[in-house]
Amino acid sequence: MIEFKNVSKVYANGVKALNNINLKIDEGEFVAIIGLSGAGKSTLLRLINKLIESSGGEVLFEGQSVTKAKGKELINIRRQIGMIFQGFNIVKRMSVLSNVLSGRVAYNPTWKTILGIFPEEDKQIAYRALQRVDIIEKVHNRASDLSGGQQQRVAIARALAQQPKIMLADEPVASLDPITTIQVMDYLKKINVEDGITTIANLHHVDLALKYATRVVGIKAGDIVYDIQMKNVNKEKFFRDLEMVYGRSIQNDDVLGANNG
Amino acid sequence: MDKIIIPKPKRFKRNLIILSVIFLIVGSGWFAGFNIFEVLTHLYKGGRLLGRMFFPPDFSYIPNIVAPMIETIRMAIVGTAVGAVVALPVAVLAANNFIKTKWLHVPLRVVLNIFRTIPALVLASLFVAVFGSGAFSGVIALSIFTFGLVSKLTYETIEAVDYGQVEALMSLGANKLNVLRYAIMPQIMPQYMSYTLYGFEVNVRAAAVLGYVGAGGIGQIYETNLAWRQFDRVGMIIIFTFFIVLIIDLVSSSIRKRLV
Ligand SMILES: Nc1ncnc2c1ncn2[C@@H]1O[C@H](COP(=O)(O)OP(=O)(O)OP(=O)(O)O)[C@@H](O)[C@H]1O
Numbered sequence: 393m394i395e396f397k398n399v400s401k402v403y404a405n406g407v408k409a410l411n412n413i414n415l416k417i418d419e420g421e422f423v424a425i426i427g428l429s430g431a432g433k434s435t436l437l438r439l440i441n442k443l444i445e446s447s448g449g450e451v452l453f454e455g456q457s458v459t460k461a462k463g464k465e466l467i468n469i470r471r472q473i474g475m476i477f478q479g480f481n482i483v484k485r486m487s488v489l490s491n492v493l494s495g496r497v498a499y500n501p502t503w504k505t506i507l508g509i510f511p512e513e514d515k516q517i518a519y520r521a522l523q524r525v526d527i528i529e530k531v532h533n534r535a536s537d538l539s540g541g542q543q544q545r546v547a548i549a550r551a552l553a554q555q556p557k558i559m560l561a562d563e564p565v566a567s568l569d570p571i572t573t574i575q576v577m578d579y580l581k582k583i584n585v586e587d588g589i590t591t592i593a594n595l596h597h598v599d600l601a602l603k604y605a606t607r608v609v610g611i612k613a614g615d616i617v618y619d620i621q622m623k624n625v626n627k628e629k630f631f632r633d634l635e636m637v638y639g640r641s642i643q644n645d646d647v648l649g650a651n652n653g
Numbered sequence: 654m655d656k657i658i659i660p661k662p663k664r665f666k667r668n669l670i671i672l673s674v675i676f677l678i679v680g681s682g683w684f685a686g687f688n689i690f691e692v693l694t695h696l697y698k699g700g701r702l703l704g705r706m707f708f709p710p711d712f713s714y715i716p717n718i719v720a721p722m723i724e725t726i727r728m729a730i731v732g733t734a735v736g737a738v739v740a741l742p743v744a745v746l747a748a749n750n751f752i753k754t755k756w757l758h759v760p761l762r763v764v765l766n767i768f769r770t771i772p773a774l775v776l777a778s779l780f781v782a783v784f785g786s787g788a789f790s791g792v793i794a795l796s797i798f799t800f801g802l803v804s805k806l807t808y809e810t811i812e813a814v815d816y817g818q819v820e821a822l823m824s825l826g827a828n829k830l831n832v833l834r835y836a837i838m839p840q841i842m843p844q845y846m847s848y849t850l851y852g853f854e855v856n857v858r859a860a861a862v863l864g865y866v867g868a869g870g871i872g873q874i875y876e877t878n879l880a881w882r883q884f885d886r887v888g889m890i891i892i893f894t895f896f897i898v899l900i901i902d903l904v905s906s907s908i909r910k911r912l913v
């Protein structure tokens with residue numbers, strides 16, 4: 393579904409963020425990407441929908457080159473890929489509904505979306521997306537009036553409204569408290585399992601990776617140093633393995649610890 | 654217990670600045686031929702003039718002021734509206750984060766900055782020379798002045814938007830126009846409206862004097878009455894204008910406070 397072929401990324405300032413990455417992600421997987429700060433996790437994620445350009449190699453989405461895609465073609469790829477962020481990045485000065493409807497812009501003619509006109513089906517899609525994350529009652533609220541966890545759920549709803557095949561999540565819970573973290577992760581998991589949406593999430597907490605992911609990919613200084621299917625993984629061994637990714641032992645900061653059930 | 658001794662902060666830099674400012678003021682006064690004795694002798698004359706203007710002003714002249722005052726406000730409204738409407742798309746083009754090609758926004762900014770530095774009064778006298786005297790010339794001058802003011806402030810606001818929201822819209826497949834509509838506009842709208850209102854406040858004041866160069870509005874009857882030395886009427890015009898400007902400023906700035 394997603395394939396990295398010898399992908400590297402060097403930023404304009406000369407920082408080598410990724411070196412010759414080869415990675416294949418299959419449909420329905422829940423992949424957690426872990427690694428120290430600056431390892432290249434966000435870079436990896438942003439190459440999938442071409443929010444940044446790669447410096448070499450090719451990224452494929454369902455066999456189609458994302459790296460070469462431009463204009464309409466790129467838009468067509470992007471609308472099938474939902475993305476949520478650590479800072480939520482919903483538009484705070486718009487209503488919840490407008491935010492979720494904006495997930496439909498790439499499916500409608502621009503002159504209509506500019507005027508804010510969306511067909512009834514799209515509204516239904518938006519309502520259903522809000523229902524999925526149990527926040528339909530806030531539909532007419534201003535997004536800025538919502539709590540962090542609620543804003544992230546609106547962001548998920550916006551991504552769901554795209555009816556995406558993939559969901560990218562760049563540290564989706566890093567600015568949330570432990571309880572809300574579990575809620576948001578549960579929604580992501582539910583969507584992954586029930587809708588079969590392939591999910592790739594950068595996660596800070598290794599115990600979240602253990603609990604939610606079907607596969608964990610570890611990145612260290614721009615290289616994939618770890619890649620494991622999580623079926624029947626033993627927690628102690630997993631944590632020990634991760635010391636290789638982190639280059640140090642797992643510390644309190646690396647686990648959420650609120651709910652390991 | 655030990656006494657805590659904190660060394661006095663070094664005030665050298667501050668003192669130097671204060672001294673330079675004083676020097677600048679005194680120096681400019683001297684350069685401009687400012688003479689305190691001249692001021693005092695004229696104060697007497699000025700006092701007599703004030704007496705003729707305000708003690709009492711000609712209240713019966715009010716009905717004649719209303720129409721030019723309304724014209725002044727209308728000039729300010731139309732000038733502000735035209736200037737602000739044109740300013741918005743231009744500000745989008747001038748911002749360096751929406752369209753990233755340098756050849757467009759660099760020259761555009763130079764032009765905008767030039768526009769902004771020309772006082773409305775200068776523009777007005779220019780347009781009176783081109784289009785003849787009357788409110789039309791005034792409106793054009795105010796439009797251009799507002800355009801310069803609002804476009805500059807707005808493009809700076811656009812450059813300061815939260816890029817995360819822009820990125821989110823890009824990630825879901827929004828094209829440039831949709832990014833503008835759904836990520837940038839919602840963020841800048843309150844500021845843009847606030848700048849427009851501010852432009853309106855400035856324009857009401859500017860419109861009041863534009864008549865002096867023949868560009869319509871209340872300044873025109875002000876100038877006529879001054880020429881005829883009808884100081885009690887001039888006084889009335891000043892009082893009337895003062896209150897109108899004050900009310901508009903108060904209302905507008907209270908709206909602005911609520912906007913942002
Ligand atoms: N826009 C950029 N310009 C220059 N260098 C960048 C840019 N973005 C990231 N980098 C650098 O690239 C490297 C990888 O960054 P990246 O954001 O992918 O790391 P990350 O694993 O997501 O880290 P974090 O956990 O802190 O989010 C870092 O050294 C970072 O400083």
Ligand SMILES: [Mg+2]
Nearest residue numbers: 433434435562
């Ligand atoms: Mg990151």
